[in-house]
Amino acid sequence: MDLLRKLRETSMSVLPIVAIVIILNVTIAPIGWKAIGNFSLGAVAIIIGLALFLQGIDISIISTGHLIGAKLMEKRNLPLLVGAGFFIGMFVTVADPQVNVFAQQVSSLASGIAKTPLIWAFGIGVGFFAALSFARVVLKVSFRWLIIIFYSLMVITSLFVDPFFLGVAFDAGGATTGPLSVPLIIALGVGVSSVRKSSSSEEDSFGLVGIMAVGPIAAILVMGLIGGNVDTTAAAAVANEEILSLGGLFVHTIIEAFWALLPLLILFLIFQFTLLFQQKRQSIRMVEGLIYVAIGLILFLVGVNGAFMPVGSAIGSLIGSSDYRTLLIPIGFFFGGVIVLAEPAVWVLTDQVNEVSGGAVKKSLILIFFSLGISVAVALAMVRIIFDLSLFQILIPGYIIAMVLSFFSPPLFTAIAYDSGTVASGPMSTSFLLAFTLGVSTSGGGDPFLDGFGVIALIVMTPMISLQLLGLIYRYQSSKKKKGVLVK
Amino acid sequence: MSNILPVDGKLLLSIVRGGLGEDLVKNLKENGSSGSTIVLARGVIENPLLHALSLDDAEKEIVFTLVSDNQLKDLLETLSGYKAHKRHSCGLSMVIDIHSILRHDTHVESKDFKDERSNTMDSPHTLITCIVNKGLADEVMDAARKAGATGGTIVGARGTGKEEDVKFFGIQLVPEKEMLLILVGSGLTGIVLETISKLPCLAQPGSGIAYCTDVERFMVLGGKKTTLKK
DSSP, X not given: OHHHHXXXXXXXXXXXXXXXXXXXXXXXXXXXXXXXXXXXXXXXXHHHHHHHHHHHHIIIIIHHHHHHHHHHHHTTOHHXXXXXXXXXXXXXXXXXXXXXXXXXXXXXXXXXXXXXXXXXXXXXXXXXXXXXXXXXXXXXXXXXXXXXXXXXXXXXXXXXXXXXXXXXXXXXXXXXXXXXXXXHHHHHHHHHHHTOXXXXXXXXXXXXXXXHTHHHHHHHHHHHHHOOEEOHHHHHHHHSOOOOOXXXXXXXXXXHHHHHHHHHHHHHHHHIIIIIOOOHHHHHHHHHHHHHXXXXXXXXXXXXXXXXXXXXXXXXXXXXXXXXXXXXXXHHHHHHHHHGGGOHHHHHHHHHXXXXXXXXXXXXXXXXXXXXXXXXXXXXXXXHHHHTOOHHHHHHHHHHXXXXXXXXXXXXXXXXXXXXXXXXXXXXXXXXXXXXXXXXXXXXXXXXXXXXXXXXXXXXXXXXXXXXXXXXXXXXXXXXXXXXXXXX | OOEEESSOEEEEEEEXXXXXXXXXXXXXXXXXXXXXXXXXXXXXXXXXXXXXXXOOEEEEEEEEEEEXXXXXXXXXXXHHTOOSTTOSOOEEEEEEEEEEEEESSOOOOOOOHHHHHHXXXXXXXXXXXXXXETTOHHHHHHHHHHTTOOOEEEEEEEEOOGGGOEEETTEEEOOEEEEEEEEEEHHHHHHHHHHHHTOGGGOSTTSEEEEEEEESOOOOOSSSOOOOOO
């Protein structure tokens, strides 16, 4: 049964985190056994929640998303395809509760930016780039050039923008792509490409998420260029979200999950009666799948926000204020590598890559390179905080390397790599790793706002490089293989 | 892919639990098979409760292995003793008759296709299965269509050929394959195979294989009645 296999996989990815925290508890970061107990309970909730969530995603969002993508393509109508892309992108963004909270925070910090127009700016940004990437597939524009154009524009613009806006912009890329919209978008991309007769259909299956994340980033950067007054003292406060009681947390999470699911349900209903006309069994599977998604998401988020976030913060500030600050680098390395494996969208992406390649690109291999990427990201974030380095001196060369690599890495891996940045900065890393970094930052007297968004920005950047490196290995190995056969 | 093996062979079709495909192939290779092709699939568990909960999915892998008649006995013995990780139920396996195997690594003079097939023309239709490197299936289909085939179905798969084993940090990198299924009238089998075998993109060793299965009956589901060209 797939659910049992998923439970085994999620246990394998969450238990190492518990082990590390226990080891730290008896050595340099004594957070107390009561906290460890809470943390373990949270870990159990995350293991079960994540497995249920992924199972539900498989039979509802992924299969329906595939179908929507394939049916849209089969209509052979470019305006319809592009229009639907725009609508879906805009709708899931505008209706996303995470986006709502994020826009609220931004507007409270920057006077002159109102919340509602900002939400619509995000929505239109995401919709525009979704439409663009659908059009790209049909019009056969290379993904690499699209990425290079928009990411270069982004890097250049960032040189002229106030650091505050830059921070918000990179956060926006992550915040506007929630745990439900990312799987949907990945599935749409795979569906659209699945009905194409082309040797590039595999690489065209991915990259949608990576391009769509540009939308909100661009929206914020443009606002930053136009200008707006910033209250940076309040900025720090935003980073430290309040921690609710367990009961309050449950209620809060249930409401959040409901609001996250509602737009998807509406979207699916609209498509069901206009395009899909799914049969009975398929519809039952979809509805039951969405129920599993809801239960799984609630358990997962309660575990993450109730148990992982406070522990991350406590460990961060304990080690940050101790004499072992340099140990933060290896600890960050370990945390980064392990935490990313408990990120829901990471599993969704690797599953889809495995499926699209007919099982040829192994899940374990992609997960290893994901891990490596995030390990390096968190370690770099720690190095940066300890030695007080400038974030942009790391970020900008990083993006340039990622762009240069796209010329050498096979297109499939380039597409996956650009998706991976957004995929890795999901609810797990934005809570645990962010809380850990903020803990370190506040205990050491750093700038929590800059350090906080720094770690997220690095998490977005490094997998773009690591997964393209994996692509290089694939290319190198397969060219060696061909030579061998020729000689023979 | 320039040679047709006049000898017939067997197709060993195994459906196993997800993740066991490579392990099974390794076992088969140790006992003489030259390699297999694996396709991802989704199984359905027989359990009313799980079915009602839509939790009856089980990941499966279908393993296609071509074997010659004299290898078959050994391999069947291997399969009957096969257990993975001490589990009893891993899946199932079946043997299917095939003919006209088209592959590169054998040095048999090309024969006249039609003559070869004329003695076993007892079934009206033939299923031609081509397993080729990723991206070549469309090329093969175009050629087959020129030779008279009407349409085909492409399935994503992965290969496990011997010389293609590439290890990286202990993890196997496997070549991506496409499996193309074409149903044709038996009279067309020879000419379609011949056209496919002459494709320049299949001139390299290891770029693909093809084989035929006799089809006793076939029907079109739904839509208007169509027949295949004889």
